[in-house]
Amino acid sequence: MKEVTLKQIAENLGISITTVSKALKNYPDVSKKTKALVKEEAKKLHYKPNVFAVNLRMQRSKTVGLIIPEVVHHFFSSVVNGIIEQAEKKGYLVIILQSNESSKLEKKQIDLLISKRVDGIMISLASTTTDISHLQEVKELEIPLVMFDKISKLVQCSKIIINDREAAYKATKHLIDSGCRRIAHFRGALLPQNSIDRFLGYKKALEDHGIVYDSSLVYICERVDYEDGIAAAKQLLKDHDDVDGIFAITDLVAIGAISVFNEMGIKVPQDISIMGFSNWFIASAITPSLSTVNQPGYEMGKKTFKTLHKEMKAKRDGTEFTPVTKVLKTAVIKRNSTK
Amino acid sequence: MKEVTLKQIAENLGISITTVSKALKNYPDVSKKTKALVKEEAKKLHYKPNVFAVNLRMQRSKTVGLIIPEVVHHFFSSVVNGIIEQAEKKGYLVIILQSNESSKLEKKQIDLLISKRVDGIMISLASTTTDISHLQEVKELEIPLVMFDKISKLVQCSKIIINDREAAYKATKHLIDSGCRRIAHFRGALLPQNSIDRFLGYKKALEDHGIVYDSSLVYICERVDYEDGIAAAKQLLKDHDDVDGIFAITDLVAIGAISVFNEMGIKVPQDISIMGFSNWFIASAITPSLSTVNQPGYEMGKKTFKTLHKEMKAKRDGTEFTPVTKVLKTAVIKRNSTK
DNA sequence: TTAGCACCCGAAAACGTTTTCGTTTTTTAT
DNA sequence: ATAAAAAACGAAAACGTTTTCGGGTGCTAA
Numbered sequence: 078m079k080e081v082t083l084k085q086i087a088e089n090l091g092i093s094i095t096t097v098s099k100a101l102k103n104y105p106d107v108s109k110k111t112k113a114l115v116k117e118e119a120k121k122l123h124y125k126p127n128v129f130a131v132n133l134r135m136q137r138s139k140t141v142g143l144i145i146p147e148v149v150h151h152f153f154s155s156v157v158n159g160i161i162e163q164a165e166k167k168g169y170l171v172i173i174l175q176s177n178e179s180s181k182l183e184k185k186q187i188d189l190l191i192s193k194r195v196d197g198i199m200i201s202l203a204s205t206t207t208d209i210s211h212l213q214e215v216k217e218l219e220i221p222l223v224m225f226d227k228i229s230k231l232v233q234c235s236k237i238i239i240n241d242r243e244a245a246y247k248a249t250k251h252l253i254d255s256g257c258r259r260i261a262h263f264r265g266a267l268l269p270q271n272s273i274d275r276f277l278g279y280k281k282a283l284e285d286h287g288i289v290y291d292s293s294l295v296y297i298c299e300r301v302d303y304e305d306g307i308a309a310a311k312q313l314l315k316d317h318d319d320v321d322g323i324f325a326i327t328d329l330v331a332i333g334a335i336s337v338f339n340e341m342g343i344k345v346p347q348d349i350s351i352m353g354f355s356n357w358f359i360a361s362a363i364t365p366s367l368s369t370v371n372q373p374g375y376e377m378g379k380k381t382f383k384t385l386h387k388e389m390k391a392k393r394d395g396t397e398f399t400p401v402t403k404v405l406k407t408a409v410i411k412r413n414s415t416k
Numbered sequence: 417m418k419e420v421t422l423k424q425i426a427e428n429l430g431i432s433i434t435t436v437s438k439a440l441k442n443y444p445d446v447s448k449k450t451k452a453l454v455k456e457e458a459k460k461l462h463y464k465p466n467v468f469a470v471n472l473r474m475q476r477s478k479t480v481g482l483i484i485p486e487v488v489h490h491f492f493s494s495v496v497n498g499i500i501e502q503a504e505k506k507g508y509l510v511i512i513l514q515s516n517e518s519s520k521l522e523k524k525q526i527d528l529l530i531s532k533r534v535d536g537i538m539i540s541l542a543s544t545t546t547d548i549s550h551l552q553e554v555k556e557l558e559i560p561l562v563m564f565d566k567i568s569k570l571v572q573c574s575k576i577i578i579n580d581r582e583a584a585y586k587a588t589k590h591l592i593d594s595g596c597r598r599i600a601h602f603r604g605a606l607l608p609q610n611s612i613d614r615f616l617g618y619k620k621a622l623e624d625h626g627i628v629y630d631s632s633l634v635y636i637c638e639r640v641d642y643e644d645g646i647a648a649a650k651q652l653l654k655d656h657d658d659v660d661g662i663f664a665i666t667d668l669v670a671i672g673a674i675s676v677f678n679e680m681g682i683k684v685p686q687d688i689s690i691m692g693f694s695n696w697f698i699a700s701a702i703t704p705s706l707s708t709v710n711q712p713g714y715e716m717g718k719k720t721f722k723t724l725h726k727e728m729k730a731k732r733d734g735t736e737f738t739p740v741t742k743v744l745k746t747a748v749i750k751r752n753s754t755k
Numbered sequence: 756t757t758a759g760c761a762c763c764c765g766a767a768a769a770c771g772t773t774t775t776c777g778t779t780t781t782t783t784a785t
Numbered sequence: 786a787t788a789a790a791a792a793a794c795g796a797a798a799a800c801g802t803t804t805t806c807g808g809g810t811g812c813t814a815a
Contacts, residue, residue: 083801084801092764106764126801127802131803132468133802134769134802149493151488162514170528173510191464194467303697303700359698362675363701364702421770431794433771434773437772445792
């Protein structure tokens with residue numbers, strides 16, 4: 078059972094390969110009659126063009142690459158969902174790689190994608206990435222590039238993000254508006270930009286509302302997970318007895334904290350209010366349900382691919398494309414962990 | 417800045433393309449001297465083979481396809497994690513598609529992967545898939561195929577699964593051993609095999625321990641999500657007042673049920689014990705923490721790719737490969753939702 | 756009749772590699 | 786010195802497409 082090729086069809090019909098190819102692509106210099114004949118024969122033999130040959134000839138793969146820090150992560154998997162849905166609509170396939178928050182791996186994977194000659198690359202940076210030479214290389218090779226969520230301001234490319242600072246501001250303000258005055262912050266590691274931005278938003282909200290910023294109320298959660306939340310909450314209880322609100326960098330951290338308070342018999346939100354971040358869907362399923370800030374992962378994925386697609390199209394057409402930065406809307410979601 | 421090709425190197429060195437190619441691949445019929453020269457020049461020019469040409473020539477892409485029902489799902493994202501990690505080790509890239517539990521989409525995506533000429537395919541079926549002709553086609557084209565978790569017994573291929581029936585049996589037995597006698601089951605839809613198997617395991621456990629099976633204690637959760645769990649729990653409270661245990665098909669359903677009981681002031685596990693399934697990590701974070709059965713997603717992903725890799729290798733070498741079925745171990749994890 | 760003009764068609768190059776097989780060069784043995 | 790053997794190299798085909806460009810028809814108008 079040999080592969081069906083253009084040659085096959087051409088021989089069956091006694092015409093040239095050229096004509097067959099053109100007929101299938103509706104070139105104007107092929108008569109209606111031959112077009113019909115060719116198409117019929119192609120259907121009969123179940124002809125499928127050999128993508129390898131097409132790729133080689135066209136110098137493109139109709140495949141794009143995606144690098145994210147973690148696959149097993151609600152926010153990123155939502156992004157992935159948005160991306161692959163949109164990509165499929167446009168006839169593109171997506172190769173997914175995971176940097177595991179390692180800058181070194183990230184570099185390797187960029188090289189891998191380049192060597193696979195993907196038509197475009199989407200990336201959310203590892204927390205530790207500071208050297209961005211691998212991304213500059215992508216730009217130099219003129220491979221369309223879009224960054225999302227965890228970006229670097231130093232790279233000239235399109236970006237799809239939220240305003241972490243503003244979102245954190247809104248979250249903190251919500252706590253203040255509901256009556257909290259001693260508000261702690263469970264932040265992420267020192268380096269990642271969104272960890273910094275959320276911290277700054279928190280600080281600014283305090284200052285704007287006449288609350289003195291107290292650095293002893295800020296706890297660092299290195300890995301930003303459930304255990305970190307538990308640890309921070311326990312430490313907080315040791316250090317302070319007057320805190321009436323917590324803004325956690327992420328829902329998971331907030332949930333860790335809640336579980337500690339539940340266990341200790343500390344009432345949420347009566348004794349202490351808690352805000353999360355991301356609106357991970359489980360936030361509505363815990364007790365008490367978690368107030369949080371919505372971070373639109375699916376939307377972000379959609380927008381990311383759409384932007385990449387425009388850029389790839391511009392490259393094919395040889396038209397100019399100026400990078401855009403799109404800031405997606407966030408919104409406070411009030412539930413039962415705040416008053 | 418033109419692409420560097422073998423031709424380029426050959427011209428620079430005044431030798432033939434053939435020799436350059438062979439030198440880079442350490443063919444024995446190239447002298448050490450020329451090999452060194454060629455390699456040096458290649459490094460200097462940053463030569464990277466054109467994969468499109470390699471693919472065409474070799475008739476393979478070093479790319480595999482993966483189809484799963486949902487990306488945003490803890491279990492499946494764990495599987496994805498295991499797969500892409502393992503694939504990268506072997507130099508393969510993974511194209512991920514999502515069937516959205518639609519049999520029609522699944523079929524389309526198989527066609528897509530075939531037309532992209534991936535070297536192998538891994539799939540977990542959509543719940544509604546009964547017609548398996550698209551998978552037969554994969555077999556006919558002799559594309560290596562491995563199914564995992566949600567499989568079809570009608571397809572002759574390697575399979576990586578857990579024993580759902582046995583796992584459900586163990587979960588139910590755990591409830592019985594802890595003193596429960598009226599045990600309800602929140603099951604999934606009627607069709608998917610794992611929904612059936614878990615139900616059968618539940619039933620068998622009852623019968624083996626002298627408890628009469630009562631079909632009025634079985635509730636169907638069509639979409640197997642949090643809301644389903646809530647609905648089923650509420651219905652259960654209306655229908656019965658003597659139930660002392662629930663085995664839910666999935667952690668999320670169990671969590672939905674717990675949230676209802678928490679709200680109603682029904683004590684878990686004192687008044688009613690609850691078992692989940694999957695050991696989704698959030699299971700340890702809710703109150704009370706959820707007893708469940710561990711379903712090793714990461715392991716499953718690893719094993720799935722490894723098996724596919726063996727099959728692909730066998731195909732290249734022209735050696736025979738007989739499909740294997742690997743059943744991964746599951747274990748009951750006792751937490752605070754059971755006595 | 757002949758130039759001009761649609762209208763069709765196909766030869767051939769190009770994309771960049773891999774590999775077979777024949778040829779040339781060098782080395783070894785006689 | 787010469788034949789045989791071994792080592793090194795290269796021509797060319799092949800993978801299957803797309804696209805340019807140069808014809809060859811047959812028709813119309815002068």
